[in-house]
Amino acid sequence: LDAGRMRSARRLVGNLHPAELARLLESLPLRERGVIWEMIGPDIEGDVLVELADEVRNGLIEGMATDELIAAVEGMEIDDLADLLAELPDALNREVLKSLDHQDHERLTQILAYDEDSAGGLMNVDIVTVRPDVTLDVVQRYLRARGEIPDGTDSIFVVDRDNKYKGALFLSRILTADQEKLVGEVMSTNVVPIPASARSKEVVWEFEHRDLLSAPVADEHNRVVGRITVDDVVDVIREEAEHSLMGAAGLDEEDDMFAPVAKSARRRALWLGINLATAFLAASVVDLFQTTIDKIVLLAVLMPVVPSMGGIAGTQSLTIMTRAIALGQIDKTNARRIFRKEVLVGVLNGFGWAAVVALFTLLWFKDWRIGAVIAGAMCINLVIAAAAGFAIPMTMKRMNIDPALAGGVVLTTITDVVGYMAFLGLGAMFLI
Amino acid sequence: LDAGRMRSARRLVGNLHPAELARLLESLPLRERGVIWEMIGPDIEGDVLVELADEVRNGLIEGMATDELIAAVEGMEIDDLADLLAELPDALNREVLKSLDHQDHERLTQILAYDEDSAGGLMNVDIVTVRPDVTLDVVQRYLRARGEIPDGTDSIFVVDRDNKYKGALFLSRILTADQEKLVGEVMSTNVVPIPASARSKEVVWEFEHRDLLSAPVADEHNRVVGRITVDDVVDVIREEAEHSLMGAAGLDEEDDMFAPVAKSARRRALWLGINLATAFLAASVVDLFQTTIDKIVLLAVLMPVVPSMGGIAGTQSLTIMTRAIALGQIDKTNARRIFRKEVLVGVLNGFGWAAVVALFTLLWFKDWRIGAVIAGAMCINLVIAAAAGFAIPMTMKRMNIDPALAGGVVLTTITDVVGYMAFLGLGAMFLI
Known part of the structure; x- marks a missing residue:
């Protein structure tokens, strides 16, 4: 990598999506991997870390100072951050948790309480809920006042006053149904919440066989605690498939192709x-x-x-x-x-x-x-x-x-x- | 299967999702399979057929009269119907095509023009588009007048007067952004359309690495021709994984476990x-x-x-x-x-x-x-x-x-x- 190629590499790195950067890093020998890693901006370093195979990630994290790591995880989605923390050594873990603001800290603790391999571990806790007895018009005003729903949201959840799940309200319905109708009339009740304790495997089954894009997650009292989106499910499917293929030869899909x-x-x-x-x-x-x-x-x-x-x-x-x-x-x-x-x-x-x-x-x-x-x-x-x-x-x-x-x-x-x-x-x- | 068990079987069948029914049929020996198939209502028969392994499906279709089959495919989504038609013998194919109304016939012909294993073959042509130079308020009125957006829609597409792709407008943005803003200001331009000729493999890569829920499909002139949703991509991922696993033993994942x-x-x-x-x-x-x-x-x-x-x-x-x-x-x-x-x-x-x-x-x-x-x-x-x-x-x-x-x-x-x-x-x- 000479000076000219460094420039074009830098341009390339700037244009890639975190997942693509992760695949690139995995396909690089150790020395080149270090060089490219240095080029990645701290704003997306966290997202790249999540996408990496375990062994490659651990190698990179070993070379980072604690404050660099804290800067990297800033702005990550909470469910991704939870996945990352599960892989970090305890000491680093505590440092990162300390650096979060109160709300994120609480959300994260909620997710970490569940097994990484369960619906609770897969879910995101950043959910939008509404009551069944208000009109769509009120919902619209509420959403506008609230601002910010993540791109790619297809539905919000309907809960009663005890936060118990009642149904799913598709954004498409809010936009097309009569604004005077009540949420309870328009919501869809055939989206069944997934128990937070359900295994990833069962989550995959639900998504795959009911063609879901997102699903509510409920605790044992049927209270909505989070939301799983299909992109996380796709990751699980991919990992399972690779695990079977690699495992049959006594290999681990999380290993680094360029390990010593x-x-x-x-x-x-x-x-x-x-x-x-x-x-x-x-x-x-x-x-x-x-x-x-x-x-x-x-x-x-x-x-x-x-x-x-x-x-x-x-x-x-x-x-x-x-x-x-x-x-x-x-x-x-x-x-x-x-x-x-x-x-x-x-x-x-x-x-x-x-x-x-x-x-x-x-x-x-x-x-x-x-x-x-x-x-x-x-x-x-x-x-x-x-x-x-x-x-x-x-x-x-x-x-x-x-x-x-x-x-x-x-x-x-x-x-x-x-x-x-x-x-x-x-x-x-x-x-x- | 005696009379009492027939009743409970009938109840069970009534409660299952088409994909679950497909798994059930695949796990039944031939005789029982015929009995359960008879219990499935014609309104979801088509959806069950799509989900079945090729060999199991062909066995069931052989036993159906042409008009039964036509009744079964009524109300199916166009992209699913296209998948099904690709598997039918030509004569049946023509019969089914004849039975469709003009609009569906045209849509279907559009999809069938593409290779089954391409973005064009995966897409649904039932898309909603808007122009960039109207306000969100106008979009809302348009959508309400239009009615019916499929559940699970997360975005609609922005096109110019030649139907050329400009960007994606997330429903979440319509609901939260200022209603006086123009679509062009609020739309997301980093969702890149997938060429209709792209291989399924490339479609999977895009969805997996960009965490998409849906993506626009464009023809060679960048005109929006359809939309792929992640549930179809999940099916492709699953099929690829099974194909590798089964293929390595010289087997075909579409075979019937109960073949003679x-x-x-x-x-x-x-x-x-x-x-x-x-x-x-x-x-x-x-x-x-x-x-x-x-x-x-x-x-x-x-x-x-x-x-x-x-x-x-x-x-x-x-x-x-x-x-x-x-x-x-x-x-x-x-x-x-x-x-x-x-x-x-x-x-x-x-x-x-x-x-x-x-x-x-x-x-x-x-x-x-x-x-x-x-x-x-x-x-x-x-x-x-x-x-x-x-x-x-x-x-x-x-x-x-x-x-x-x-x-x-x-x-x-x-x-x-x-x-x-x-x-x-x-x-x-x-x-x-």
Whole structure:
């Protein structure tokens, strides 16, 4: 980055949206990242910090003085600030809280009281409420006197004198309905408030399936305490999806692509270690059949085929089940039917590919007996794979483990062990 | 389903939202699905159809008479109707188009002119526009005379006399700003219209990174032709995520969980067939070393370890790269650095786990030479795996193939072949 490029970089940085700046910072190696970070104005530094992956953010915050950080968080939206504070060390946290004015301090404390991963943690407390027994005309005068409703607001909430939720009043209705009508007549009552204690997952479900743009959040007494907007829900959906994809490879979506090599290597080592253990388990199965292999070395040659096919067939069942569970489509009444279907698919594909493999083996090695053995092993392993692909996520769900994260490892361990056992076992029985 | 349960089922169906009904239908076996479908009122049948997975929808439509279908689509939103029509056979399509009134017909034709997977295909054409040179007071009178703005609208669009986009006018501003002000003074100009030809992916990016609730869509002359709301964007995000997850196992997220066994088996067979070919490729590598294995049967026992570790390490690099590419974080300037990093991580983990495996093998078989061979093979395979995990998605991207779908198969083929080759090759060189 020389002087000329510094100028154009500065111009670029000035034009980007916080989220775009965050993606840019994440895609820069550490040194360049520091240079660009310095160019970002303190007015949007806070918004950029919220958008960053955890590890990248922590790296940048470590390099900031406390007063710089306080300047950065000024003017942030309260719900975003709450998300950021949840990630800061306690000492910094206290400093930032001290710097806020009384009203913001109180609002923030309210949000922080809820779990970050709940409706209360997602909500914004900056809400506008009106009473049901006033006319739209009065509402309009009130809103004008109040001033400032955030851009992108589609509705305000109707509450009674105890702040209990009554309904949602769409801004579009205020603008189009007869001004003499009462709020209670015009409001929409089919927008149901989300309990503050609801999990993010349930919030996503509500938004996604009811096509909401925003929703009221209520405490256990049905009092409106905040408002969730769909942009925060979109973030949750994105994070969940990435978590599943990355987690299946033992990775964390919040990691820094440019973390030091040693750190990345250490982090990825865990998954490799688990795999090494399962690989040695498979090897110990093969070890049982040393004498068999010693006599018929062809068995060693064809050994990789059966476990590998089982792994694929099992992963297919596992993926379907994991998704169906995530979508809440599995219950007692249909579980048995799905199990039967998956196993039958396993049987059909087992027999079908067994025939192909037997034929192929016969042509390659001119030995029908080894073809029969591999075909038999294939049938066994594909049926077991289908059953395991069904049973693993069901069991993990019952144990409250996310099947998207660890399901694959357990599955391939089973299909490897069964695959080697079936193929070499049948070989030992019928070929010697 | 007996008479009593039929009654309660009917009540349940009456209370569910179309999206919830769609999930319910998808989770029901074919016979029950037909029974519940009959209970759904024609007024929301269309909305349910839009939400269904392709295969489930097609099954239900096959069972409907044309006039039933026409009744079902009545009252659907135009953008949803366009999505549905894109899935219908041409003959039905014409019938439905004929049944629409002139205005809807015209609107629909407008949307159908765009690719389903573009901003034009996602948009709704039912938009409200105003001129910049009128006062808010005039806007209010206009809106009231016009009546009916859809619930959830957060902004209307400002256009000049040629319908060219000038800005967005948030409803919140209409309600809070001085009524004598001109629209041009109050409108927001930082909402940039999305070109109708933009891909869905770019639309998602805009919404996600600019926290939009709705955005104007403009044609190539900057004329406003429609409006995209965030709920449609959420659907795209969800579909993309599921497509990646399911596609990696050779599955289609639009398939019916209760499709007949034979159909499912046939569909999944393709992926198994590809895998069988790669498994035989691996077997043919092993075949080259028959005489080596014949002499040292221990090699067959330890054979699974090296390819398996390579598969895991490679998948980690592949997952990170695939995600970074999807997020647009990879370019020429940082690609080389990431490549170097991934390979170095491979080297570190290669050496680290090589040492562990060597030690373990030594303890198990009391033979340091076989420990050295497996350690050497492990180093080679983990470095190649890291390089392949980097190179495969980069190459696929250049060839316009989605790395999330086929990357894993290519990768494990490489790590299997290299793994067997390195382990058995080193064994042949140093142990005999």
